[in-house]
Amino acid sequence: xxxxxxxxxxxxxxxxxxxxxxxxxxxxxxxxxxxxxxxxxxxxxxxxxxxxxxxxxxxxxxxxxxxxxxxxxxxxxxxxxxxxxxxxxxxxxxxxxxxxxxxxxxxxxxxxxxxxxxxxxxxxxxxxxxxxxxxxxxxxxxxxxxxxxxxxxxxxxxxxxxxxxxxxxxxxxxxxxxxxxxxxxxxxxxxxxxxxxxxxxxxxxxxxxxxxxxxxxxxxxxxxxxxxxxx
Amino acid sequence: xxxxxxxxxxxxxxxxxxxxxxxxxxxxxxxxxxxxxxxxxxxxxxxxxxxxxxxxxxxxxxxxxxxxxxxxxxxxxxxxxxxxxxxxxxxxxxxxxxxxxxxxxxxxxxxxxxxxxxxxxxxxxxxxxxxxxxxxxxxxxxxxxxxxxxxxxxxxxxxxxxxxxxxxxxxxxxxxxxxxxxxxxxxxxxxxxxxxxxxxxxxxxxxxxxxxxxxxxxxxxxxxxxxxxxxxxxxxxxxxxxx
Numbered sequence: 229x230x231x232x233x234x235x236x237x238x239x240x241x242x243x244x245x246x247x248x249x250x251x252x253x254x255x256x257x258x259x260x261x262x263x264x265x266x267x268x269x270x271x272x273x274x275x276x277x278x279x280x281x282x283x284x285x286x287x288x289x290x291x292x293x294x295x296x297x298x299x300x301x302x303x304x305x306x307x308x309x310x311x312x313x314x315x316x317x318x319x320x321x322x323x324x325x326x327x328x329x330x331x332x333x334x335x336x337x338x339x340x341x342x343x344x345x346x347x348x349x350x351x352x353x354x355x356x357x358x359x360x361x362x363x364x365x366x367x368x369x370x371x372x373x374x375x376x377x378x379x380x381x382x383x384x385x386x387x388x389x390x391x392x393x394x395x396x397x398x399x400x401x402x403x404x405x406x407x408x409x410x411x412x413x414x415x416x417x418x419x420x421x422x423x424x425x426x427x428x429x430x431x432x433x434x435x436x437x438x439x440x441x442x443x444x445x446x447x448x449x450x451x452x453x454x455x456x457x458x459x
Numbered sequence: 460x461x462x463x464x465x466x467x468x469x470x471x472x473x474x475x476x477x478x479x480x481x482x483x484x485x486x487x488x489x490x491x492x493x494x495x496x497x498x499x500x501x502x503x504x505x506x507x508x509x510x511x512x513x514x515x516x517x518x519x520x521x522x523x524x525x526x527x528x529x530x531x532x533x534x535x536x537x538x539x540x541x542x543x544x545x546x547x548x549x550x551x552x553x554x555x556x557x558x559x560x561x562x563x564x565x566x567x568x569x570x571x572x573x574x575x576x577x578x579x580x581x582x583x584x585x586x587x588x589x590x591x592x593x594x595x596x597x598x599x600x601x602x603x604x605x606x607x608x609x610x611x612x613x614x615x616x617x618x619x620x621x622x623x624x625x626x627x628x629x630x631x632x633x634x635x636x637x638x639x640x641x642x643x644x645x646x647x648x649x650x651x652x653x654x655x656x657x658x659x660x661x662x663x664x665x666x667x668x669x670x671x672x673x674x675x676x677x678x679x680x681x682x683x684x685x686x687x688x689x690x691x692x693x694x695x696x697x698x699x700x701x702x
Contacts, residue, residue, distance in 0.1 A: 391551065
């Protein structure tokens, strides 16, 4: 989707922020009847543009400011694999994050071969690292709120119980060797300034066939021509 | 009951849209009734509460939280409960369910747990119906809010197109034509405080983007940690700002 001048200005502002904790800036919110927007108050339309253009710009600014899908997680089988992946590309790692733009630079030589798209998609479907039999026979995770009683007369208490049970399940120790690679606790995350940049890299690198959020890190390494050395 | 001198009466003209019923008339029509109020703790819903109270309407407020147990949210709710001498029921916001179901800011190992929970996202009509039943209100009891036409061009357009009253789902925008000054005058004259959100974000807390997370991390580190408990990758908002 092409970006307007207003959106580019916003993104430029994002990139130029050196501090990791910038001050808030005013953007408009989504239409939510429970959360009124702040000012400025609109004025009557004047000449070209008017409310419609302003509304469109505000909607785009809102999307860019609040979109949370600007990252991908590369999932791996082993604890050492994420660091090996980053090292193979000489990418600095902050915690478990790497810079998307740096990743794009490091993989710039890897261009998607459109003529090989079918082969890539087949590659992406291969099950390297995944035991298909185990995956098919694996029991689904237990419903973390399934054990709760039904609705009672106390709405607040019901909601509290649901949230407490859900958080307990989310924060419980996970399986270090899950059946599905995509449930792995061994991951490396690449972050871009915005979703469009992430999507552009996925397309350019050909990794779009692996997905757009949780990717098989081993497949990604292979498609990028990497040979990560673990430990 | 102490009545307040509404900002509406301060001399500044409210917004007028041809064919749309002024909010003062809407409020007069509600006199003597009991209504639900979507109370976000924001200035507009606060002004709506004061305006309804002044019009002789019995208000049952409800608040929807984005993250359970944030300290400043809980403290401000307690303040408003005391100030208005009215309990405020506090339930999860649909956005919380939606964020979780969409795996927003979730690391891979949590996906399985969230998918197992088969989270359903309630809509506002469902929440309102549950609340009417909870408070034993009639099925057609009004649900009021503080949405104003002056909030944004989109809202002005929506109100001009559809009006401030939705008869089908029984919702009403009871200060739709107020300007910002009406809101602030009403709040100030009443002597009720705005929540800490305004000092932190210049608005009420309503998202997990960096406008909110940066100030929360600085000012309420325990609450920031609480947010990361639910959305562990939310700190990407601050990481990406430096890219």
